[in-house]
Amino acid sequence: MNAVQPSGLNINLGDDCSRKAYNWAKQTFGNRAGKAGMACVKVDGGFANLLDFNGVKIGISSDGIGTKIEVAERTGIYHTLGFDLMAMIVDDLAANGIEPTTLSNILDVDFLDPDIIDDLMRGLHDAANECGVAVSGGEIAELGTRMNGYGPRMHFNWCATGIGILHPNLKKPIDGSAVQVGDAVMAFRSRGFRSNGFSLLRTIMREQFGAEWHTVKYDDAQTWGEVLLTPSRIFAPMICRLLSEGVGIKGIAHITGGGIASNFERVTKVNTLEAALDHLFPPLEMMQKVMELGQVTAETAYRYWNMGNGMLFVMTPSEADAVIRLSAECGFNARRVGTIIPKKI
Amino acid sequence: MNAVQPSGLNINLGDDCSRKAYNWAKQTFGNRAGKAGMACVKVDGGFANLLDFNGVKIGISSDGIGTKIEVAERTGIYHTLGFDLMAMIVDDLAANGIEPTTLSNILDVDFLDPDIIDDLMRGLHDAANECGVAVSGGEIAELGTRMNGYGPRMHFNWCATGIGILHPNLKKPIDGSAVQVGDAVMAFRSRGFRSNGFSLLRTIMREQFGAEWHTVKYDDAQTWGEVLLTPSRIFAPMICRLLSEGVGIKGIAHITGGGIASNFERVTKVNTLEAALDHLFPPLEMMQKVMELGQVTAETAYRYWNMGNGMLFVMTPSEADAVIRLSAECGFNARRVGTIIPKKI
Numbered sequence: 001m002n003a004v005q006p007s008g009l010n011i012n013l014g015d016d017c018s019r020k021a022y023n024w025a026k027q028t029f030g031n032r033a034g035k036a037g038m039a040c041v042k043v044d045g046g047f048a049n050l051l052d053f054n055g056v057k058i059g060i061s062s063d064g065i066g067t068k069i070e071v072a073e074r075t076g077i078y079h080t081l082g083f084d085l086m087a088m089i090v091d092d093l094a095a096n097g098i099e100p101t102t103l104s105n106i107l108d109v110d111f112l113d114p115d116i117i118d119d120l121m122r123g124l125h126d127a128a129n130e131c132g133v134a135v136s137g138g139e140i141a142e143l144g145t146r147m148n149g150y151g152p153r154m155h156f157n158w159c160a161t162g163i164g165i166l167h168p169n170l171k172k173p174i175d176g177s178a179v180q181v182g183d184a185v186m187a188f189r190s191r192g193f194r195s196n197g198f199s200l201l202r203t204i205m206r207e208q209f210g211a212e213w214h215t216v217k218y219d220d221a222q223t224w225g226e227v228l229l230t231p232s233r234i235f236a237p238m239i240c241r242l243l244s245e246g247v248g249i250k251g252i253a254h255i256t257g258g259g260i261a262s263n264f265e266r267v268t269k270v271n272t273l274e275a276a277l278d279h280l281f282p283p284l285e286m287m288q289k290v291m292e293l294g295q296v297t298a299e300t301a302y303r304y305w306n307m308g309n310g311m312l313f314v315m316t317p318s319e320a321d322a323v324i325r326l327s328a329e330c331g332f333n334a335r336r337v338g339t340i341i342p343k344k345i
Numbered sequence: 346m347n348a349v350q351p352s353g354l355n356i357n358l359g360d361d362c363s364r365k366a367y368n369w370a371k372q373t374f375g376n377r378a379g380k381a382g383m384a385c386v387k388v389d390g391g392f393a394n395l396l397d398f399n400g401v402k403i404g405i406s407s408d409g410i411g412t413k414i415e416v417a418e419r420t421g422i423y424h425t426l427g428f429d430l431m432a433m434i435v436d437d438l439a440a441n442g443i444e445p446t447t448l449s450n451i452l453d454v455d456f457l458d459p460d461i462i463d464d465l466m467r468g469l470h471d472a473a474n475e476c477g478v479a480v481s482g483g484e485i486a487e488l489g490t491r492m493n494g495y496g497p498r499m500h501f502n503w504c505a506t507g508i509g510i511l512h513p514n515l516k517k518p519i520d521g522s523a524v525q526v527g528d529a530v531m532a533f534r535s536r537g538f539r540s541n542g543f544s545l546l547r548t549i550m551r552e553q554f555g556a557e558w559h560t561v562k563y564d565d566a567q568t569w570g571e572v573l574l575t576p577s578r579i580f581a582p583m584i585c586r587l588l589s590e591g592v593g594i595k596g597i598a599h600i601t602g603g604g605i606a607s608n609f610e611r612v613t614k615v616n617t618l619e620a621a622l623d624h625l626f627p628p629l630e631m632m633q634k635v636m637e638l639g640q641v642t643a644e645t646a647y648r649y650w651n652m653g654n655g656m657l658f659v660m661t662p663s664e665a666d667a668v669i670r671l672s673a674e675c676g677f678n679a680r681r682v683g684t685i686i687p688k689k690i
Contacts, residue, residue: 010457017462017485021452024466025480028473036510037446039479049481051447053510056401060508062449062484067491101382102396104407106451106504107366112355117362121369128373134384135370136394139407140362143502144544146412148491157488159451161506163405165381165398199489 057166059098063088064159065195071229073150074214080231082123084195087232089162094236095252097174098164105138105160110147113154131237167243176251176270183340184317185275189333190310192230196257197304204294227286235311238332251314255306277338281308402511404443408433409504410540416574418495419559425576427468429540432577434507439581440597442519443509450483450505455492458499476582512588521596521615528685529662534678535655537575541602542649549639572631580656583677596659600651622683626653
């Protein structure tokens with residue numbers, strides 16, 4: 001049975017479609033067997049996106065920023081989306097222990113607006129410089145009436161593929177296989193909604209504030225539109241810094257669609273473990289307000305949004321204090337949020 | 346001044362937007378200087394998409410299949426588009442001497458239709474197997490009313506990024522720098538419109554045959570919809586085969602948007618040369634019919650469509666016969682279409 005969610009998205013149907021896509025994709029892995037670009041496939045396909053090129057291990061990952069774009073169209077603020085696009089991709093790579101190096105982006109538009117495109121690409125440039133990635137190029141496609149959005153200006157969708165190299169201090173990807181009972185679970189504080197759960201967010205906003213919800217004051221300084229547009233923090237450089245310092249990170253979860261539970265489960269399930277997450281960062285103020293406005297249960301909120309915890313990672317507890325200190329020096333707010341425990345049957 | 350084209354697309358504005366995007370992108374290349382993922386940049390940025398990973402040279406390229414998708418929506422035939430998507434990307438890679446290895450795809454949909462998605466991914470699988478590429482993965486994004494298209498079923502856009510490795514017989518990318526007067530220009534026959542110039546095509550079809558143009562008979566066997574949907578031939582494996590056989594290919598042009606003139610100019614301009622293309626494959630029958638129907642001048646037709654010549658490449662004339670023979674053995678129709686000449690001032 002398919003479960004239709006409060007956002008209107010159908011998560012089981014989505015899983016079904018992803019499974020169909022993966023089932024076809026995996027029948028192509030053999031095309032590179034024993035050749036450059038061979039997939040380092042695990043039984044469950046987890047590393048299909050890590051490739052071996054004559055001994056050099058290259059990771060590849062694709063994503064987009066979904067309907068957060070509508071918030072940019074509403075507010076007329078375009079230069080922050082590049083941080084969201086970069087974060088979605090490089091943080092997925094970093095979550096496997098891949099140091100992101102390169103991003104190639106595709107911008108689909110209804111018609112061309114050079115000013116908006118300049119703002120978007122400037123933002124992507126700023127994001128790339130923040131995380132040490134090169135934007136190798138990309139494609140801008142005019143699709144006319146196939147694209148829709150808010151207001152009269154250019155409408156667009158934006159996605160990208162990133163590649164990177166297995167971090168030099170790692171022999172294999174970070175996959176959760178070394179995680180054990182008693183390990184510390186750490187988190188980096190996020191600063192906003194990143195690029196997930198915007199269908200639900202927009203539904204709540206519209207119901208509360210009407211069609212022009214983005215213009216409604218959030219506080220004295222900002223509108224709701226501006227607050228929801230808060231650009232994603234990019235965690236990849238901090239993860240890579242910790243790996244370079246020799247921190248033994250055993251598992252990483254980038255908290256995207258599905259929330260903490262579904263993303264972090266990929267780390268704990270490898271060794272059939274669980275986590276007691278008793279000290280998570282509290283939800284950001286904007287998230288608490290949205291929950292109250294939309295009467296969203298904690299269960300739903302934690303399934304759609306990062307709730308202030310943008311990335312979780314697992315390591316030996318003895319290193320936790322040093323990691324928190326180094327992160328703070330680099331401008332990242334890290335804390336220990338829990339402990340790995342045996343799986344309750 | 347911007348030139349609005351018969352297709353309704355504005356080519357100068359497109360160039361302007363691409364230039365803006367590239368100007369921001371090139372300011373990020375330095376982020377990888379001296380590190381893994383360093384761009385092998387030429388002065389004009391031609392090789393920004395060739396990267397050095399500890400001595401291993403990796404190419405990266407992104408593209409989509411634009412509004413050809415509407416023809417699939419009209420005909421209800423979905424499994425051929427994978428060949429178009431694959432061709433757009435791996436043939437761009439091959440045109441630089443990159444052996445394509447891996448493709449990561451992004452499918453944006455309004456709502457999920459598992460049957461259509463299964464057809465699309467089966468086609469991508471078939472295309473991947475035809476050219477020896479692995480589909481490493483991808484992303485399916487639900488974007489609701491942001492996506493539009495023909496008819497009541499799922500609407501979508503489909504794009505991808507491919508990577509590959511510099512062909513082992515090459516020391517540097519194929520860039521036209523070895524092209525000289527007297528070299529032979531060769532072409533591979535295409536079998537249809539590939540993924541370019543569909544805005545103009547659809548305009549002509551609508552004007553001639555009305556809103557339901559795709560149902561109009563092209564001949565006894567096929568409708569116009571089916572004919573325009575003809576999947577792209579993928580040339581990359583044949584190019585790689587020729588390189589593996591030691592053929593000294595000096596320049597390659599994948600004929601996409603802009604047609605033969607603008608795509609092949611990138612090959613000849615390096616050494617300030619020209620080509621006398623006096624023996625091109627004649628336009629495919631479907632292209633001749635469209636030209637007659639829409640009263641399209643040859644100048645316009647050759648700017649928007651490949652006109653039967655899907656890929657051009659330059660080599661020493663003495664090898665031409667052997668290349669034609671080997672191509673035929675592999676099922677590709679190749680011929681000598683012209684000669685490199687001094688540039689007329």
